[in-house]
Structures are given as C-alpha cells and as structure tokens.
Amino acid sequence: MARAAGAPRRVLALGATSAIAEATLRLMAEQGASFFLVARNAAKLEAVSADLLTRGAAQVSGEVADLDDTAGHPALLARAVAALGGIDVALIAHGVLGIQAEAERDYATAEAVLRTNFLSAVSLVTWLANYFEGEPRAWRGEVEGQGVDALTATNIPHPRKRRGERRGTIAVISSVAGDRGRKSNYVYGASKGGLNVFLDGVRNRIDRAGVQVLTIKPGFVATPMTAHLAKSALFASPAVVARHILNAIDRGKDIAYAPPFWGLIMLVVRSIPGRIFKRLNL
C-alpha cells in the first residue's frame, strides 16, 4: 500500500546493525518511523530495536537472517511487507570489507566478498524493484521455493502510482571504492563498483514508476569495519553520514557522496590518467 501523505515512514533495514544504518535509522526513529530490521546477531538486533523504540519509533520488528542466503530473500521480504503493511524505504546496508591480501591469494575469499556485497544486494534489489514497480510477474511462481507462495498469500495490494507520487525508495550503501579500482582494495571496490552499475540500470528502469533508487557512496567512515585503520581527518562519523543519507532520500537524489566533498575527491581520482595512477600508492 502506498503511504498516505504525512504518515510516518515504513522502513525495511537490511544489515540493520551496521554503524551507518543504525545512525540513519535513529534519525528516522525520531520522526516516528516503523521498522523491520534484519541482521545476523540477535543480541545486537535487540539493542538496536530498544534504541529506536526509545527514540520514538512507532513500531519495531524484525528477524535474524544471513543475507548471503539469497534463496531466502523473497520470503524474507514478504514477511517484512506483512509486518509493516508496505515498505516506503528499503535500506540495504550489509557488507564486509574483506581482507584484500587474502582475497588476492585465494579466489574463495574474493568470492565471499562479492557474494555478500554484490550478489546478495542484487538479489534484494531485484525483488524490491519488482515490488515497488508493482510488476506482477515477480509474484507468479516463476521462481521456485516457498518465497513466492508466501508473497501471494499475504494478499498485499501492489502499490499503485498516482501522479507525482513517490512510490518508494531503495537506498543502497555502496562506497567511493566502487568509483575506480585501486590496488589497495579492489576486491571490495569491485563488489561496490558492480553494484553501482546495477543500481544505475535499475534506476533507469523504474524511475518512471515513481521509485527512487539511491546509491549512497560514503568515503572513510569511523565504524567497526574500519576500526583497524589509522584515522585521518578524512574520516567522518556515522552520524554525519546518516544526515546526508536522510537528506538524499528526502530530496529524491540518485547518487549521494557522503559527506559530499567525496564527490570532488573521486572526480579527481577518476580523472588521473592510467599511466600515472599505476605509479601511485593508492
């Protein structure tokens, strides 16, 4: 069901215990949003839920799941839709940094990073794009497994677009690392770079249906994922990044560098000619 104007947001957060996601969800909780949270760790999920409820969330539910399990995605999304009565914002925030040195030596390590950061996000966005667009073929038994039965069984009407209305938002936390392959982190970078191209395509497809597809590109952020890295002045806090994300969602943006100065940095990085780039220590 589409959201009535002024009604609080219904937010699905995948990877809800990620630091950037948590900070973003807090801002939405202060606005009275409802949430369905998905993460791998039950204790952490409970802590985040308590925080959001205390700060003003209308309702918080969720489940423990490993998003690497792409076969389970349709059923998971159906349960989210049922719990919330519809989704206004789907925030995809799960991901791993991986260890570049290991991924170089061993393909299986690289594959794991690609599966978590790229494939599982592709799977989720595929189903979500179809849900928001209201495309019936996704629900009609064309994929095996209980997922589709679960979806059709919930009997939620497809969102119908009215003129000028935003039917929903798919917001995905990507990274500046996807803008250009660098020797220090290209496996992670590739997982995000591929994701960026995929999201561009989905955006081009469903924009006319009134669906926002937002590619969020944070730069360096001080989170548990980067705890092992020496901090420099370039590092932003999750709270700052969250404000930019919420801003970008509200403004209907396509791509958001967070903080925005990274847009300029990456413009420069992308422009460096290859023969010079190869000699840099990036």
Next chain:
Amino acid sequence: MGSSATSTKQAPQFESWGRYPKMQADVVPLHWTTDFPLPQAPPTKVLPVGLGRSYGDVCLLDHGTLLETSGMDRLLHFDAATGVLRCETGVSLQQILDFAVPRGFFLPVTPGTKYVTVGGAIANDIHGKNHHVAGAFGRHVLRFELVRSDGSRFVCSPVENPEWFAATIGGMGLTGLMTWAEIRLRPIVSRKIQYRGEKFHGIEEFFGLSQVATSEYTVAWIDCVSTGRSFARGIFMQGDHAPEPAPLTKSKEPRLTFPIELPAIALNRWSMAAFNSLYFHKQVGKQKTASIDYEPFFYPLDAVLHWNRMYGRKGLLQFQNVIPFESGREGMIEILKAITKSGLASFLAVIKFFGEVPSVGMMSFPKPGVMLALDFPIRKDVSFDLVERLAKITLEHGGRMYSAKDARMTAEQFQAFYPQWQDFARYVDPGFDSAFWQRVTGRRPLDG
C-alpha cells in the same frame, strides 16, 4: 587518499583532558555491550575510558589496553512518568540532554562539561553546582550491569550486589566494565535558568554568601592571581530552573574549536591577570540578575571544543580538593596565598560549598566542606612544587583531593586522603588497572 590513510594502525594516542602525562596504549573501541570480554584476552591489563574529560592519569594505562566505550551509545528505555532512563554507558550527557530536554527532563547532576559518558560520570561519581541539594551523580543511579574480565555479569544496585554498587561508583573504572545503567532524570519546564551573580571580595564574604544562598545551583568563580585589595575577589553565581514553561528545544552544536596549540608563553600571570580583571569587571554592578539559557550557565567552556589546547602541547595540571568546614576558612586562605605566591596563574578557579548529602561510592570525592578547583599551566620547577604544597595543606586540614583531576598525588597522600582504599582494592578486577591506580598504590613512581 594515500596509503597512510588506509594503513593499519599504530596505537592512536588517547589523551586525558590535561594532556599530562602522555602514555601509549592500545585503544579497543567497544560498540556493543557483548564486545567485552574481548574475543581474545589481551596481553595487558585493561581500563574502560570514555570521552577523556578526566585530567591526569585516571583514564590512562601505560602500554595497556583502553576499552573505549563511546560506541556503546544506545538508549534502551525511557519512562516518561518517572524520568528513569536506561542506556548504555557510552552515552554522553550531551546525548542525554538532546533526548531529554525536548521531553521535559534534565540531568539530576551535571558537571561543567556535557562531553562525559554515563560510565565516566559514575566511575568518577561526578558532582555539580547543585551538590549541596542533590549530592553527587551516584545518588541518582538506580542500577547498572557490571562485567568482569572473567566474563561474569551482574546487576548492581542498592539492593542487588550493594557492595559492588558502592565500590563501582567512584571506582575509577577499576572494578569492571559497566555496560548499561539506569538514571533518574529530573523534570524541567524551560531551558531558562534564573541567574543571579554577586561580586565579593575575600573568603569571608564568599562564606557569608554561601551560607545564605537558597538557589539549587551555586558556584563562585574566584581570582587566584591578584594580591592586595583584589586578593580572593570573585563572583558568586546562583541559579534555578525557571518555573515558567518555555519551548524545550534541542541545543545547537558548538561551532568553535580551538584550532592550534598555543605556545607555553601565551598563558602567563600577566595575560591571566588581564583576563581575570576583565572577567570580574564584566559584571558591572555588584549584583546582577538575568534569565539565561542553561548552556552558558552549566557549560560555558563546551562552546569551544578542545579549549585545553590553549595550554599548549605540554598540557595543564588541575588541582581540586575539599576541606571540611571546620578548617575551611584557614585552609582555603592558606591555599590561595600559596597559589598567588607561586606566580602561577589560573583563570578557571571555582570554589563552592559541598553539602551534607552523603556520597554513595566507597571512593567518592565529595564530602561536606569547601571545594576548590583550578588549572595551572605546567612550568618546570614551579607547577609540581605548588601542587605538592597544596596537597600538604589539604592533608593538614583534613581534606582530600579528587582522583579524576589528579596527576601528582603521592601514594602516601592518596592513602591518607582515602583510608578506605584497601577495602576498595578487594573489588578491583585482576584484569583491570590504571596509571593512576599504579601510582597511588606505590607501583609506579611520580615522573619528574
């Protein structure tokens, strides 16, 4: 974005607010209450730390492992009827105010900065301008969870594990890691404080004003530089939460940061004397009343982040003590004389009466008497001698110094100030330690 921006780390240096002494330690950030005990037991002892607003070495551990708690910053439950807030111990007082003020609640006790974690507030049993009415922070803590290095976790309150409750409040983080705590906030209807400032000359007049004051919040700024007629002049400040309802908005974030470290020469007795003169005469009349926002009343220095950089790379020393009322006058006069004689200037000197409300913690600092707190720049041959002299005067008059501010107490002085220290030591976790605790138990000598 060179490789230095993404190199794996050398230990980032965690500094106390005084930036003296400086020590190297591994810093392990905790983000979840389940992050401790650490997956692999560290090779060194550990110490929980928050936002580093303590001075001295109570939040340092040389070549140890600091458990940095500000990532455990979740609110867990709030009861709007009773004002009881349960939150993780890395939540700062500023975050609590951002949450509570719009809902009509304030901190029951607040120190001079809001950039302090709940854990730090409990571990140092902090006090505020309302001590004579409300006691210290620990009095407003209902319960908390304590986690020990052997993995045991238990809830502490006045009825559950009460000895652990008393040992951990004011326990300087040595009894274990607090993961969450419940505190009772107090209701307010306005951001405004009804303020009154009154000039005074001399300790006698300060005592007189303190004895008749009726406000909830009182503190006096006192000039520790001037001699002669201006000796011990100051401004006695009183405040109460305004009773008339007014919009309860969130505070704006500070925009000013002290950008550089000043060279040591910048703060000297002449520049400080000039500042003191200006500050004293800023209030033109003898008495002044006003309705002011709570921010500048409670947190004047928070408006400039990193103001401690003003003291340069060497850092500063803080001296804070309390002397019982019986010897309060003579004790304070002797202390002020010693300070003016030393030529060392301090422009952040505050003096206040502590009240009779008993402290809950075994090792808590506040007790009934006169309290003095002031900063000095660190000058070779002068500063350490002065603090030594002030510690002696404090001891002679039956007073004690505050661990959270201290870098120079000797083991003998500490043990005389807090004779219950051996009782307390039984609650110290074998896996925890601090540079302060090493010093005051005679295991680490004073440097310099």
